[in-house]
Amino acid sequence: MNAHNKPKVAIGQAGGPTSVVNASLVGFLEEARDHFRVFGIVNALQGLVEDWLVEVDDQVYGKIREYFRIPGSVLGSGRRHMAPGDFAAAVDHLRKRDIHHLVLIGGNGTMYACRQMELAAQAAGYDLTVIGIPKTVDNDLLETDHTPGYGSAARYVAASVRDIGEDLKAMQNFETVRIIETMGRNVGWLAASSLLLKEAEHHPPHFVYVPERPLVLDRFLGDVERAVSRFGYAMVVISEGVRDLSGQVLSRIALNRDANSTVLGGASKYLANQVARHLNLPVRAELLGMNQRCFAAMASAADRMEAELLGREAVRLLRRGESGVMLTLVRDEASGAAGLPFRVGSCPLERVAGKERPLPDDVLNEDGTQASAAFKAWLRQLAGDDLKAYPGWSFMPGRVGGRGGVRRI
């Protein structure tokens, strides 16, 4: 087939990058280039609206392939608020180029944009197939067992909380409380992943607060005090989006206190202030930050493999003529019967577009000190089962000739 007779497809990477979103792009390209002329959309929605495309010829493909194991979104991502008329304009651009296939890799906002592109094309009488490839560190997409990007981020969070906890254990005569803030504006999946390597009560984190459960300050302070009295120090993990009983996001409360400053922000800083004020304990707030979604050394091999697989599967859907769907990872009887951890499926875009998948209530126990065995076994498949808990020995209570020796605290 002459290259210029091939149907054309445009692909973009939308929203915040992950450690493995380039693997989805490379997987897609590897499968697509035999069958399609492929155009990369620069900066995703912005590129769609501004008609900013790059043809993925052999030279460009060679460059993109270098990014298979590299974080970020090599086509450019960013965010863009879509104004009325933007989707119609984007359809017009595609029409001028005779591009009838569109693939966007992204989260629930991107799936909403996919659905809007589908509707805008219908309204314009333009034949456009639209496929979504899921991607998010937040793991907040419905209909899929999990989302590529989450496993690597969870791996970074679990290792960080284990290691920062070991550091705090050593420093407990100087610094007593650390409040670690993970990503997760509305859902607690990443905060919960910090419990992956907790095997005993004294292992960090001592407790976890997620946006799905209100954070009552008195109870929070009581949890800190109890951990300090039991273990000598308190390692706490919170999602950035934790809320109080009225649903107010704590980081917004912190911001309002010094509304003229952009320096503030971070629920962990707000809570650290409360610990210092009410418990008079030495406390540090720490955001795990951007490394959660981009630290290459902690990318999960399973996560990357799944991201690549979904990229390839998108091409198969296109070739079957499917449209208006997002690819999913499905764990069901069929996958079980085949001996697979999951199989690839799909679901209509409107079932995921703009919706969120909260952390199920049974993942954390009532006091947020443990995650269920089922959750941890599931997460180990995504994040890697090579990470281990530390022994948790402490010499602090042992004195020569005193209480003697060493014990686990």
Add this chain to the structure above:
Amino acid sequence: MNAHNKPKVAIGQAGGPTSVVNASLVGFLEEARDHFRVFGIVNALQGLVEDWLVEVDDQVYGKIREYFRIPGSVLGSGRRHMAPGDFAAAVDHLRKRDIHHLVLIGGNGTMYACRQMELAAQAAGYDLTVIGIPKTVDNDLLETDHTPGYGSAARYVAASVRDIGEDLKAMQNFETVRIIETMGRNVGWLAASSLLLKEAEHHPPHFVYVPERPLVLDRFLGDVERAVSRFGYAMVVISEGVRDLSGQVLSRIALNRDANSTVLGGASKYLANQVARHLNLPVRAELLGMNQRCFAAMASAADRMEAELLGREAVRLLRRGESGVMLTLVRDEASGAAGLPFRVGSCPLERVAGKERPLPDDVLNEDGTQASAAFKAWLRQLAGDDLKAYPGWSFMPGRVGGRGGVRRI
């Protein structure tokens, strides 16, 4: 030799932990236990003053060995301000236990404490040999080519800045400037390590500010603007201890602004505010945080090996009857002739106690955009030579039918 006829030695881990300080302890114990009865000092200086020791019998040794590859300080560390009389009290405790050998693993503050212990013992007429094993992520000890702990921290910093830069490159239509803050209250060694993986001007970081050079705000803002105009975004790295022309530490300026709040702090936040106010660019400040000194997955194998080696060498010094010295890593003609990257040496405690080793002026070029080739070759030996720069491709300026294709920016 009956265990109870062996001379006794006490060892402690002082100051902030590193990813490899437990390797020094394990190396010491492995070598020492045939020749000495060993006592672990819990919480270092605090344990010395409060007579808080644990005998390292077979059971305790078995537990400590589990920590060879684990961050933190398994004996407990923390910090303690030593009051007048504390050193004399510590000598008294050692005398009662008939412990005539003391080894502390630590930084320049710890070497000062070692020296004070030596003087207090002399004043009390007590025979005490004192050896210091260097340890610090800051690399600010004099007399040694480098300090165990730094290589692993530098590795984390270099990888983080590379990865967070790649993430920002993808997000540049949404977020334009990131200011990354490393450890380093007085010295720029860790901030400079962020240049390890920079091979081209467009690679992150675009420039670095260290405490050894005054940060003039106008120039800083000019540097940000120039990077944004050249590369589309600006990745900046600063040491936490950067100062203005008058020597004022920027994070203190930030703190003074809201003196009633413990929430603030961080020179990066202060500078991000300035970028937002004066340049009106979307900016984020990010502290690399505790993971710099404890993220186990990024511990450098060379760093761990050196830490262990110095632990073993401390035993050899003790057995030769040396005292009042800190072990060093020496790169000189003798090491060169032997084909070694360095040899082990020692220096009198007073040459390092309480002193700091600034980053030499020739490591960074005048505008802080590059580190010297010699520095990078040296650092690669400490941090590992497996980390690579990313290609740095950007599709942003390329449009189909426009300026065409892809180029490096």
